[in-house]
Amino acid sequence: MNFERIKEKLSILADAAKYDVSCSSSGSKRTNKNKGLGDSSGMGICHSYTEDGRCVSLLKILLTNHCIFDCAYCVTRKSNDIKRAAFKVQEVVDLTIAFYRRNYIEGLFLSSGIFKDADTTMERLVQVAKKLREEENFNGYIHLKSIPGASDELMREAGLYADRLSVNIEIPSETGLKLLAPDKKREDFIKPMQKVKNEIIQYKSEKKLIKSTPIYAPAGQSTQMIIGASGETDAEIMYTSAYFYKQFNMKRVYYSGYIPISYDTRLPSIGTEVPMLRENRLYQTDWLLRFYGFDIRELLNKEYPNLDSDIDPKLSWALRNLQLFPVDVNKADKNMLARIPGVGMKSVHKIIQARRFRKLNWEHLKAIGIAMNRSKYFMVCDSNKFERKDRTAAQIKSLILQHSASKYNTTYNQQLNLFSSIETPVAV
Amino acid sequence: MMTKLIYDGTFEGFLTAIFQVYEEKLTNICIERKELATETFFSEYTLVTTDVCKANRVWKGLSRYCAAEGKNNIYKAFLSECDGIENTLYHYIQRSLSEKQNIAKDYADPEILKIAKTVRMVNREKHRMDAFVRFRLTKDGLYFATVSPDFNVLPLNAKHFKNRYADQQWLIYDLKRNYGIHYNLKEVYYINLQLSEEVNNTSKATYYFTEEEQAFQELWKKYFTSTNITSRKNMKLHVQHIPKRYWKYLSEKTPNLKK
Numbered sequence: 001m002n003f004e005r006i007k008e009k010l011s012i013l014a015d016a017a018k019y020d021v022s023c024s025s026s027g028s029k030r031t032n033k034n035k036g037l038g039d040s041s042g043m044g045i046c047h048s049y050t051e052d053g054r055c056v057s058l059l060k061i062l063l064t065n066h067c068i069f070d071c072a073y074c075v076t077r078k079s080n081d082i083k084r085a086a087f088k089v090q091e092v093v094d095l096t097i098a099f100y101r102r103n104y105i106e107g108l109f110l111s112s113g114i115f116k117d118a119d120t121t122m123e124r125l126v127q128v129a130k131k132l133r134e135e136e137n138f139n140g141y142i143h144l145k146s147i148p149g150a151s152d153e154l155m156r157e158a159g160l161y162a163d164r165l166s167v168n169i170e171i172p173s174e175t176g177l178k179l180l181a182p183d184k185k186r187e188d189f190i191k192p193m194q195k196v197k198n199e200i201i202q203y204k205s206e207k208k209l210i211k212s213t214p215i216y217a218p219a220g221q222s223t224q225m226i227i228g229a230s231g232e233t234d235a236e237i238m239y240t241s242a243y244f245y246k247q248f249n250m251k252r253v254y255y256s257g258y259i260p261i262s263y264d265t266r267l268p269s270i271g272t273e274v275p276m277l278r279e280n281r282l283y284q285t286d287w288l289l290r291f292y293g294f295d296i297r298e299l300l301n302k303e304y305p306n307l308d309s310d311i312d313p314k315l316s317w318a319l320r321n322l323q324l325f326p327v328d329v330n331k332a333d334k335n336m337l338a339r340i341p342g343v344g345m346k347s348v349h350k351i352i353q354a355r356r357f358r359k360l361n362w363e364h365l366k367a368i369g370i371a372m373n374r375s376k377y378f379m380v381c382d383s384n385k386f387e388r389k390d391r392t393a394a395q396i397k398s399l400i401l402q403h404s405a406s407k408y409n410t411t412y413n414q415q416l417n418l419f420s421s422i423e424t425p426v427a428v
Numbered sequence: 429m430m431t432k433l434i435y436d437g438t439f440e441g442f443l444t445a446i447f448q449v450y451e452e453k454l455t456n457i458c459i460e461r462k463e464l465a466t467e468t469f470f471s472e473y474t475l476v477t478t479d480v481c482k483a484n485r486v487w488k489g490l491s492r493y494c495a496a497e498g499k500n501n502i503y504k505a506f507l508s509e510c511d512g513i514e515n516t517l518y519h520y521i522q523r524s525l526s527e528k529q530n531i532a533k534d535y536a537d538p539e540i541l542k543i544a545k546t547v548r549m550v551n552r553e554k555h556r557m558d559a560f561v562r563f564r565l566t567k568d569g570l571y572f573a574t575v576s577p578d579f580n581v582l583p584l585n586a587k588h589f590k591n592r593y594a595d596q597q598w599l600i601y602d603l604k605r606n607y608g609i610h611y612n613l614k615e616v617y618y619i620n621l622q623l624s625e626e627v628n629n630t631s632k633a634t635y636y637f638t639e640e641e642q643a644f645q646e647l648w649k650k651y652f653t654s655t656n657i658t659s660r661k662n663m664k665l666h667v668q669h670i671p672k673r674y675w676k677y678l679s680e681k682t683p684n685l686k687k
Contacts, residue, residue: 053665353533
């Protein structure tokens with residue numbers, strides 16, 4: 001192995017791949033076969049964390065950053081004057097194995113610029129995965145990017161070697177896509193997603209009948225959207241996201257705050273701050289949809305097209321629906337417990353378990369680990385001390401904000417100043 | 429008067445102590461590890477002689493009221509080596525046996541909650557070891573790593589590494605507790621070594637490890653720095669995820685010596 005050359009390629013192609021935020025290495029069912037290498041049946045593992053606080057669980061690289069497309073938001077776009085490089089198939093295989101054996105990574109996340117046409121690129125990605133599985137008996141995690149426009153046959157093969165497949169739709173709305181990536185069409189993204197979804201369903205049902213049916217993309221598929229590049233509202237983003245979860249059984253939709261990389265006037269200029277707070281609020285909303293039993297229409301709708309920046313989306317929902325509170329933690333069902341601001345799903349399970357033995361009071365709840373500063377306005381327990389005052393939503397909100405310190409304080413203070421003329425929505 | 433039961437620090441020893449409590453119908457007791465035990469005026473001492481048969485009887489007997497999960501939690505909480513965890517566990521065992529029901533989830537009991545929290549800490553440390561172990565390939569073909577976990581978690585890690593690296597010989601050594609787990613392509617063994625202190629010195633790296641080893645570490649470091657997005661820098665989060673005490677074992681976090 002020529003280490004110097006590999007090192008150079010690695011720095012170019014890892015740098016180009018880093019804007020893909022997917023890092024998941026969980027959800028697969030691939031166990032170690034015939035005393036081979038690797039096992040990805042357990043939970044995901046983050047082997048390291050970069051200084052931006054993101055986890056490193058997979059070797060995330062592009063096969064090449066040569067690309068025939070010119071999408072405005074992308075660093076590897078054709079018109080961008082950057083160093084280009086390409087890995088050979090064998091180089092990626094060797095690097096993955098060497099890193100995996102040293103316990104650096106959970107597996108490989110391979111993406112690529114589109115260097116000739118969609119099929120040639122996809123074929124090369126599949127080759128890497130095939131080599132890892134068949135020649136190296138590698139059972140670690142493999143995440144392949146589905147190249148928009150790749151043929152059904154290649155997509156089918158990809159799923160047989162990969163644990164997860166993903167296509168990034170990147171721009172949440174069709175108009176935004178037309179503006180920023182005029183060469184790309186929505187259908188090209190949708191087609192491989194649809195194909196993968198159908199194959200997963202088919203292989204699963206066949207596996208029920210014939211046990212030897214191979215597993216097909218056991219960790220499902222995911223996608224990613226760029227936030228803050230093309231002017232969508234939070235509602236537009238989350239409705240798109242909800243659509244993908246429902247329509248394509250997505251395991252995850254990732255939200256990536258746009259990092260200015262270009263002087264293109266269609267995009268936020270270089271130096272604009274990365275919208276991290278907004279990204280955070282979108283993830284919170286995503287979690288509420290997937291784990292807390294919320295419907296997207298409850299959180300975002302015509303009247304509330306954007307999430308509050310100063311409070312989390314659950315609290316914001318609760319303040320609009322004060323008629324449903326307070327909740328009695330000793331009686332309420334799981335769904336309602338999960339809707340109390342400051343109570344997470346872990347606490348919900350603990351409450352449900354613990355209240356079988358005795359009625360819970362404030363001390364118990366505090367010890368279990370509930371965020372009291374938010375939750376106390378929304379629940380009652382086995383104690384005659386509780387918030388009796390009928391406060392308005394605005395009052396509760398200001399009380400909560402007074403007694404909490406957010407890591408985003410500086411961020412939203414600025415934002416509040418900017419929009420101070422706009423009133424915060426008052427509860428119904 | 430309080431009776432102090434002093435045991436040898438092993439899990440079997442602890443279970444033997446529990447056996448003794450029930451056998452001798454002791455009340456008002458306190459179980460302590462030998463190296464932590466201190467003399468006080470107002471208590472009696474009993475030295476527990478570890479007996480595997482007695483320990484097994486207790487362990488089996490627990491199955492009736494603590495499900496497999498409950499027993500696992502006893503073991504994991506024990507591995508935390510936290511001061512006084514023995515007495516917390518005794519409280520749990522005593523309640524299980526006297527109330528004859530599974531009380532593992534009675535989180536309103538502070539001692540039970542303490543066990544649950546300790547188990548979570550131990551699990552987290554176990555998971556960190558799964559993540560932060562960095563193997564280096566020695567000249568004799570062994571993938572070697574040293575660690576010093578906050579809790580005694582290596583026994584919990586063995587299965588994970590065995591399943592994952594089924595085709596390579598590896599050794600993970602706990603420098604703090606001076607023992608390691610070694611996989612010889614068939615089984616995982618516990619071993620004690622007279623480990624030279626210089627094994628982790630970078631100057632000695634070429635003596636112990638293969639030539640390529642250093643090159644791969646550098647590649648990994650290169651990858652680690654290239655995959656970082658500087659405009660999103662967030663050191664607080666970074667350190668929250670990898671506390672500094674783990675840095676010494678992470679090749680990507682060791683500073684560059686040669687330029």
